[in-house]
Amino acid sequence: MSVSNWKEREREQRRNDILDAAETLFFSKGYDNVSMNGIAKKVGLGKATLYIYFDNKEELFYTVVLRGVIILNTMIKEKVEKEDTGLEKLIAFKKAYNEFIRRYADYFKAYNYFQSGRFDLSDMLHSDYSEIMMQSMLYSIHLPSNFLKVDANETIKEIFKLRKEIFFTLHKSIELGIKEETIRSDVDPLKIAAIQILICENIGNLSFDFRMILKGQGVNYVKFTKDLDDFISQLYIK
Structure with a gap:
C-alpha cells in the first residue's frame, strides 16, 4: 500500500x-x-x-441521519424489488418501513428530529421546491440541477435525494397497482403515497402519553397499528 x-x-x-x-x-x-x-x-x-x-455539530448530525436514510432506502428497495405486482410492492414497502422503525429505532428518532423543524433548511431549498419535486417525481428519478441551491450542504442534498427515491419507489408501486387494477383507478397515486408515508413515519412516533391512553383502554398497540393500516388500505385497494 x-x-x-x-x-x-x-x-x-x-x-x-x-x-x-x-x-x-x-x-x-x-x-x-x-x-x-x-x-x-x-x-x-x-x-x-x-x-x-x-464543519460543526449540525454537519455531524446530518451525516448520522444520512446513515439511517441510506439503510431505510436500501431496505425498501430490496423488499419492493422482490415483488411482482404493484399491490405486493406497496405492502412490501410498508413492511420494510415498519421493520426499519423496529430494528433501527435510534436512526428513526434522529430522522424524525431532522424533519421536526429544529433545523432551518429553508435557505437551502429553491423557492419553487414543491413544483420542482412534483415535476421530477412524475418524469424522472434524477434530481434537477436547481432542486437545491448551489451552496446547499452536500449531506442535506444526499438526504433529500434519498427521500425522493423512497417516495418515488412507493409512487411507482401505486401506479403499477392502478394499471393492474388491484388498486382503485380513481385515486391519486401521489396523494396515496404521501398519506402512506405520513402514516409510516408517524405511527412509529406516537407520543408516550398517547400510547398510555391506548394501553389504559386495553388497546394493544400492535393491533392498533394493524387496524389503522387495514382501514387506510380500504381507501384504495379494490
Missing part, C-alpha cells in the same frame, strides 16, 4: 471514529445535549481535529 493510500485510509477511519462517537452521544443524550467538546472527549481527539472533518 502506498503512503498516500495509507494516509487516505487513516483519514477515513478517523472520520468514521468521530462519526461513531457522535452517533452514540446523539442517540443516548439527544442532539441538543451533545457538544463538540463532548464528542471530542468521547473519541479521544482534540476538539480542533473534529473541525478538520466536520
Whole structure:
C-alpha cells in the first residue's frame, strides 16, 4: 500500500471514529445535549481535529441521519424489488418501513428530529421546491440541477435525494397497482403515497402519553397499528 493510500485510509477511519462517537452521544443524550467538546472527549481527539472533518455539530448530525436514510432506502428497495405486482410492492414497502422503525429505532428518532423543524433548511431549498419535486417525481428519478441551491450542504442534498427515491419507489408501486387494477383507478397515486408515508413515519412516533391512553383502554398497540393500516388500505385497494 502506498503512503498516500495509507494516509487516505487513516483519514477515513478517523472520520468514521468521530462519526461513531457522535452517533452514540446523539442517540443516548439527544442532539441538543451533545457538544463538540463532548464528542471530542468521547473519541479521544482534540476538539480542533473534529473541525478538520466536520464543519460543526449540525454537519455531524446530518451525516448520522444520512446513515439511517441510506439503510431505510436500501431496505425498501430490496423488499419492493422482490415483488411482482404493484399491490405486493406497496405492502412490501410498508413492511420494510415498519421493520426499519423496529430494528433501527435510534436512526428513526434522529430522522424524525431532522424533519421536526429544529433545523432551518429553508435557505437551502429553491423557492419553487414543491413544483420542482412534483415535476421530477412524475418524469424522472434524477434530481434537477436547481432542486437545491448551489451552496446547499452536500449531506442535506444526499438526504433529500434519498427521500425522493423512497417516495418515488412507493409512487411507482401505486401506479403499477392502478394499471393492474388491484388498486382503485380513481385515486391519486401521489396523494396515496404521501398519506402512506405520513402514516409510516408517524405511527412509529406516537407520543408516550398517547400510547398510555391506548394501553389504559386495553388497546394493544400492535393491533392498533394493524387496524389503522387495514382501514387506510380500504381507501384504495379494490
